[in-house]
Amino acid sequence: MHESAIQDLYHEDYSHCYGCGRNNPHGLQLKSYWEGEECICRHTPKSHYTGGVPGFLYGGMVASLIDCHGAATAAAAKARESGEAVGRFVTASLTVDFAKPTPLGVELEIRGKVSEIKGRKVTVALSLFAGTTLCATGRVLMIQLLPQAQQEKPTA
């Protein structure tokens, strides 16, 4: 049913992210897929990513899921609009609002929806669910790396 995960279409040189890089054996290897008008990532965090209270996810991981999946949503949306290959986006700004504690031990679903595409800038609205419970919402502003930067490693 699914096409390739968006992260599996990233340029080889940009696939090392701890959150979503297929070339990072220590990382989470998050995978995002376009479904209908949204982009979806499903992930079950390991129990050691607990927050202060055992049984709940730590805030930094909630932010990581929203950030990495936001980048994938932006990349997919831009490719769909332009008809070009999937590029690589980096985060300019990230906001997370925590609605409820996010439980551990269940699969989480992060849903991304594009708010705006403006040249190389893509804004994405995100929601993180545990079952039917909305645990967090987020908003990211992503910037596409310039094509030449995808051929050569940046110096800064």
Added chain:
Amino acid sequence: MHESAIQDLYHEDYSHCYGCGRNNPHGLQLKSYWEGEECICRHTPKSHYTGGVPGFLYGGMVASLIDCHGAATAAAAKARESGEAVGRFVTASLTVDFAKPTPLGVELEIRGKVSEIKGRKVTVALSLFAGTTLCATGRVLMIQLLPQAQQEKPTA
């Protein structure tokens, strides 16, 4: 010179966070200290926390550092204001603006400054530096857990 790290004063039951819990052997065990009018955390992330491009930190970790240190800054500031023991704060809202890529392999310094204390709500402004380079800024709204919640584990 230093007093105890703020995280070492958290209640035993609230010390399991992957980012800053002294009781999480798999975690980062971040430590924050009050210095003058600011709260400071210094940390050198391990190389596997790379972003898409090797040599730079992934965005989720930048957010984690700002989030956990923001919670510690809020807890310390509230305790200083009230004269009570250090409580435990959880994140209501987190914003991170990424100014420059954050390099790996160097000690990072995260500086937290309280913007407002309003009852159980504390707002903190944060900056993340690599040497003299400002890599990211952040803002967090933290909420203090109620005292009774610090005695009994929450059910939700």
